[in-house]
Structure formats: C-alpha cells, structure tokens
Amino acid sequence: MDISMKEAAAFLREADDIVILCHRNPDGDTLGCGYGLWHALRALGKRAAVRCSDPLPHKLRFLAEGYREEAFSPKTVVSVDIADEQLFGEGLQEYLGRVDLAVDHHPSQTYFARRTLLEADSAAACEVVCLLAQELGVPFSAQMAACFYTGMATDTGCFKFSNTTPRTHRLAARMMELGCDYAEIGKRVFDTKTAGEFAIEREALNGMEVHFAGQAALIVLTQEMYARCGVSEADADGLAALPRKLEGVEVGITIKERGPGEYKISMRSVDRVNVSELCKLFGGGGHLRAAGCTISGSLDEVKTLLLGAVGRALEETA
Amino acid sequence: MDISMKEAAAFLREADDIVILCHRNPDGDTLGCGYGLWHALRALGKRAAVRCSDPLPHKLRFLAEGYREEAFSPKTVVSVDIADEQLFGEGLQEYLGRVDLAVDHHPSQTYFARRTLLEADSAAACEVVCLLAQELGVPFSAQMAACFYTGMATDTGCFKFSNTTPRTHRLAARMMELGCDYAEIGKRVFDTKTAGEFAIEREALNGMEVHFAGQAALIVLTQEMYARCGVSEADADGLAALPRKLEGVEVGITIKERGPGEYKISMRSVDRVNVSELCKLFGGGGHLRAAGCTISGSLDEVKTLLLGAVGRALEETA
Numbered sequence: 021m022d023i024s025m026k027e028a029a030a031f032l033r034e035a036d037d038i039v040i041l042c043h044r045n046p047d048g049d050t051l052g053c054g055y056g057l058w059h060a061l062r063a064l065g066k067r068a069a070v071r072c073s074d075p076l077p078h079k080l081r082f083l084a085e086g087y088r089e090e091a092f093s094p095k096t097v098v099s100v101d102i103a104d105e106q107l108f109g110e111g112l113q114e115y116l117g118r119v120d121l122a123v124d125h126h127p128s129q130t131y132f133a134r135r136t137l138l139e140a141d142s143a144a145a146c147e148v149v150c151l152l153a154q155e156l157g158v159p160f161s162a163q164m165a166a167c168f169y170t171g172m173a174t175d176t177g178c179f180k181f182s183n184t185t186p187r188t189h190r191l192a193a194r195m196m197e198l199g200c201d202y203a204e205i206g207k208r209v210f211d212t213k214t215a216g217e218f219a220i221e222r223e224a225l226n227g228m229e230v231h232f233a234g235q236a237a238l239i240v241l242t243q244e245m246y247a248r249c250g251v252s253e254a255d256a257d258g259l260a261a262l263p264r265k266l267e268g269v270e271v272g273i274t275i276k277e278r279g280p281g282e283y284k285i286s287m288r289s290v291d292r293v294n295v296s297e298l299c300k301l302f303g304g305g306g307h308l309r310a311a312g313c314t315i316s317g318s319l320d321e322v323k324t325l326l327l328g329a330v331g332r333a334l335e336e337t338a
Numbered sequence: 339m340d341i342s343m344k345e346a347a348a349f350l351r352e353a354d355d356i357v358i359l360c361h362r363n364p365d366g367d368t369l370g371c372g373y374g375l376w377h378a379l380r381a382l383g384k385r386a387a388v389r390c391s392d393p394l395p396h397k398l399r400f401l402a403e404g405y406r407e408e409a410f411s412p413k414t415v416v417s418v419d420i421a422d423e424q425l426f427g428e429g430l431q432e433y434l435g436r437v438d439l440a441v442d443h444h445p446s447q448t449y450f451a452r453r454t455l456l457e458a459d460s461a462a463a464c465e466v467v468c469l470l471a472q473e474l475g476v477p478f479s480a481q482m483a484a485c486f487y488t489g490m491a492t493d494t495g496c497f498k499f500s501n502t503t504p505r506t507h508r509l510a511a512r513m514m515e516l517g518c519d520y521a522e523i524g525k526r527v528f529d530t531k532t533a534g535e536f537a538i539e540r541e542a543l544n545g546m547e548v549h550f551a552g553q554a555a556l557i558v559l560t561q562e563m564y565a566r567c568g569v570s571e572a573d574a575d576g577l578a579a580l581p582r583k584l585e586g587v588e589v590g591i592t593i594k595e596r597g598p599g600e601y602k603i604s605m606r607s608v609d610r611v612n613v614s615e616l617c618k619l620f621g622g623g624g625h626l627r628a629a630g631c632t633i634s635g636s637l638d639e640v641k642t643l644l645l646g647a648v649g650r651a652l653e654e655t656a
Binding site for chain 2: 043105109138141175177178180181182184185186187190193194196197202203206207210211212213214215218222225226228232234261264265266290
C-alpha cells in the first residue's frame with residue numbers, strides 16, 4: 021500500500037521498538053537513511069536499531085557515530101533504500117515478509133512491505149527520510165544532518181549526476197546549516213583512496229583496452245588482481261566508472277571475475293546506447309546508461325561475446 | 339574603492355562598449371563569469387566582448403556557446419575573478435591600470451581597479467556575477483545559467499570543498515531551474531579525460547613515491563612525460579590533487595618540470611601541515627592547504643630539499 025509522508029510519520033509516531041533494515045553491500049544512501057532515521061526515532065524517545073547483512077564500509081564508519089545498541093524485542097520493521105527483498109542479504113532473512121514500512125526512491129520498488137513511502141523522483145532515499153524526519157518534527161542534530169547529506173552526496177556523485185534535482189541542492193544547503201561537516205565527508209567519501217585502491221586502479225588503467233575506433237573501452241578486474249592489491253571486490257566497485265571517462269567512448273565495459281569461469285559485467289554508456297537492453301541479451305538488466313549481467317566462460321569468450329554485442333549496438337545507433 | 343552590488347549594477351547600467359577580462363590559464367570560474375556577464379550585458383542592449391590571454395580549454399568550450407564578436411572601441415573595462423594584474427597574462431597588457439570595475443571573490447584581491455566588488459566569502463566569482471546579473475534584473479537564459487553553474491561547480495570541486503556554502507547550493511538549484519544542463523556539464527568538466535590525460539595519470543600513478551611512513555606522497559611530471567602522452571602542462575594540472583588522495587597522507591607533493599633544472603612544486607595538505615609556510619621557505623606561497631613554489635636544481639636536489647622541509651613539518655606537527 022502506497023502511503024504519504026504524513027501517513028508514514030503518523031505510523032512512526034505510534035510505533036516503538038523499531039528495527040531499521042539497510043540493503044546488503046551498503047552504500048552511503050542506505051546507511052545515511054538507517055543511522056539518520058535512528059537518530060530521529062531516538063529523539064522521539066523510541067528504541068531502535070540499525071541492521072545490515074554486511075559490515076559498514078571503512079569509508080562510511082563515521083555514519084555510525086553516536087549510535088548505540090540496546091536490547092529490545094522488535095515490534096516494528098522499517099526498510100530504507102531497499103527496492104526488493106532480494107537485497108536483504110543473508111543476515112536479514114528473518115525479516116522477509118515482515119516489513120511494516122518501506123521508505124524508498126527506486127522506481128523498481130517491488131512493494132514487499134505492508135506500507136510503502138516511495139518518492140521515485142528523489143535523487144536519494146536520504147531525501148525522503150530527511151523530509152520524513154522534518155515531518156516528525158524532531159530537532160536535527162549535526163550527526164543526523166551528516167547522515168542525510170552523505171546519502172544525497174553519494175547517490176548523486178556529489179550533485180553531478182542527472183538524478184540531482186534543485187531540491188537535492190536545497191536540502192544539502194539545509195544540512196550544511198545544521199552543522200554537517202560536508203568538507204570532511206566529501207574528502208572521506210570522494211577524495212580518499214587506500215594504497216590498494218590506488219594499486220588496482222593503476223593496474224586497471226594499465227590494462228584498459230579501446231575498441232571500435234575509440235567508441236568502447238574495457239577494463240578487466242581479476243581475483244588475482246584483488247589479491248595482489250589487497251582489496252575486496254567492493255573496494256574496486258567504483259572502477260566501473262573509469263572506461264566511460266575516456267573522451268570519445270560511448271560504451272564503457274568492466275569485466276569482473278567472480279570465480280573460475282564466471283564474470284560479472286558492468287556497462288555504462290554516454291548518450292546513445294541502451295546498455296540495459298544490451299545486458300538483457302545476457303540475462304541481466306538495469307538502467308538506460310548503467311546496467312549489468314553475469315556471463316560464464318573463459319575471459320576471451322566473454323570479451324568476444326560482449327564486444328560483438330557492443331559493436332552491433334554502436335553500429336545500429338551510429 | 340570597494341563598492342556594493344547595487345553600486346556595481348548602477349555602474350554597469352550606465353556603461354557601454356564593455357571589455358570583460360578573464361585571468362590567464364582560464365578556469366571554469368573566470369570564463370563562466372566572463373561569458374555569463376557578456377550575456378547579461380547583451381540582454382541590457384550593450385556591446386561587450388570577452389578577452390583572455392590564453393585560449394579556451396577544450397573542456398570549457400561550451401561556455402562560449404551563443405557568444406559573438408562585434409567591432410567596437412572599448413569604453414569600459416571589467417575584470418572577473420582576477421585578484422591581481424599579474425594574472426592578466428601577455429595578451430591583456432594593454433589593459434594594465436585601465437580596469438574600471440573588478441568583480442572578484444579572492445581575499446588576496448589587490449585593488450588594482452577603480453572600483454572593486456569583492457565578496458571574499460563567495461565560493462566562486464560566478465556567485466558574485468550571478469547575483470550582479472540578478473541585481474541588473476536581466477532575464478536569465480539557460481546558457482547564462484550554465485555559465486554561472488559551471489563556475490560554482492568547478493571552484494568547489496563540485497560542491498565538495500570547504501569553500502562551498504549553503505548559498506552556493508541554493509544558487510546552483512536556481513541555475514538548474516533556469517535550464518542549465520548540469521549533468522552534461524558535470525560529465526564534460528569532471529568525468530571526461532582524453533587518452534593523453536589517462537596516459538599521464540597512469541605514468542604519474544606508476545611513479546608515485548610514499549615517504550615518512552605514508553604521511554607524504556610525491557609524484558613527478560616531466561616535459562618528457564608531457565611529450566610522450568601528448569598533453570600540455572595545463573592538461574596535467576589536476577594531477578596535483580592525486581598524492582593527497584592516498585589514505586594516511588598528510589602532505590601531497592607534485593613536482594612539475596618547467597624547463598631544464600627548473601621545477602614548479604604544488605603542495606597539498608590534509609589537516610595539520612601549513613603548506614603555505616612550507617612553500618614560503620622556497621620563495622612561494624598560497625593557502626593553508628594548497629600552495630606552490632618554484633625551485634631550481636636537479637630533480638634529485640629538488641626532491642631532497644622538499645622532503646627535508648616536509649619531514650621537519652610533519653615532525654613538528656605530529
């Protein structure tokens with residue numbers, strides 16, 4: 021059932037002993053929502069806890085500042101930034117079918133919860149949770165503002181991507197006035213790389229291939245590279261944006277080895293090729309300009325399959 | 339003479355045949371000011387022209403969309419985003435001592451003009467010129483909005499640096515509502531690199547040195563590297579931000595070869611070392627966290643000098 025901001029606020033005012041669920045492989049938006057909402061609920065005098073299947077990424081640990089665990093048996097379950105129960109991950113299986121309120125911004129929301137507050141034109145779920153906290157009338161601490169700001173900044177590539185709206189900027193301005201240390205957040209989230217992240221970026225750049233007269237660029241990330249550079253697959257996620265940055269490239273392809281003979285593909289396009297359609301050819305999907313799929317085979321086979329499909333798409337849209 | 343926004347607007351309303359000066363090595367802010375103000379003056383029915391010693395960088399050519407040259411003999415000279423006449427460059431020498439109005443945001447403004455509109459707390463000079471255009475009451479075209487947005491975005495590292503203010507975000511929101519294609523601007527300015535830029539970044543990364551138990555990182559850019567990668571020194575300017583991005587680094591050093599035995603140094607720090615003081619030791623200067631100097635000698639000599647000074651500063655601030 022779709023509910024309004026006011027109805028969601030009314031529901032939370034009546035609720036207590038609330039578990040807040042974040043999606044697996046957590047990012048700044050789901051965690052910003054989770055910890056931001058936790059502070060808002062605490063300010064209302066409620067007991068609450070944040071749950072996620074995966075640990076907090078190193079760069080985002082600051083979001084949990086001021087957070088405390090307390091013992092209670094959950095009466096209410098709220099999910100934030102989760103479009104589909106498949107994104108709960110292994111650690112949250114006990115909450116399947118038990119979500120009372122889902123707060124989200126994904127157009128692909130599957131309405132798995134009893135009540136859903138969806139704002140599909142919001143750049144970040146943090147915008148929705150921020151407005152919900154305003155509706156609840158709680159005072160905003162600097163830490164709450166930092167949580168919401170982080171979600172807005174990370175989901176928009178620091179206000180750069182096309183999903184950014186004037187409202188995103190205005191809410192960010194408000195969070196700055198409420199005391200969030202935006203410069204420190206920007207530095208931690210966007211401008212800091214570990215030695216391992218530098219090393220794997222260097223290897224990826226050194227191996228970047230260019231095809232179709234510069235219209236496609238491709239990088240490969242292998243388990244051996246992760247091990248040599250001492251990084252996790254998640255640490256290397258951001259590299260999928262690299263190939264598309266090359267001037268003249270329409271399609272950027274990142275091939276990530278998952279296991280022997282299994283490759284996860286990320287595709288990005290600039291303004292002609294529908295990479296969601298391309299990835300559907302291989303059983304995947306996604307958005308018009310950012311999509312993914314999984315292909316089995318040798319690396320050479322996977323490359324040949326992908327480049328064949330990309331080449332045809334480039335010709336058809338030329 | 340310091341003048342107010344209203345006085346600057348009154349001055350421009352009375353002026354005509356206006357030359358707008360941008361600083362040498364032009365960036366998004368000075369050019370956004372220049373072309374944005376040109377459109378505003380044209381909307382007031384005035385003749386105007388934009389002048390700069392150096393050509394428009396490839397990535398910023400879109401700022402000149404809709405710009406036309408027309409013949410007139412200048413009666414009024416306005417400079418934008420220029421703190422000091424030394425930044426006029428060779429092509430603007432004829433305007434030395436002849437500026438009627440300087441519009442700027444640098445605290446280091448030297449008051450070389452007859453009238454100065456200075457807002458030193460503005461993140462970008464484009465914020466000041468944008469407000470000036472509002473004060474003039476001209477209708478904002480999408481192109482004007484794109485010019486001002488570009489200056490605000492580039493001078494703040496896309497709203498990430500500590501100079502960003504709530505007003506910067508709110509003005510950016512307004513420019514978006516006025517139709518500037520912020521996603522395209524973001525992609526061109528922040529997310530596109532030429533093959534040469536990729537190549538020199540790869541070389542710089544491959545040669546990055548780490549000193550003082552990870553507290554300092556250093557890259558070297560040589561004329562040979564520029565030639566091999568087919569880039570200009572200006573194309574490689576952004577690389578000065580690289581060494582500081584390494585986690586744990588307090589001082590990032592970039593050594594750029596200018597000519598035989600002459601090196602230009604860029605230093606960046608995170609939160610302890612005053613790099614302006616450090617660069618003063620070598621006859622340079624700048625800001626607390628970003629400064630520069632020029633040193634003569636062999637590369638090894640320059641490195642030894644710099645690392646000696648950086649090591650002492652790291653010890654003193656430990």
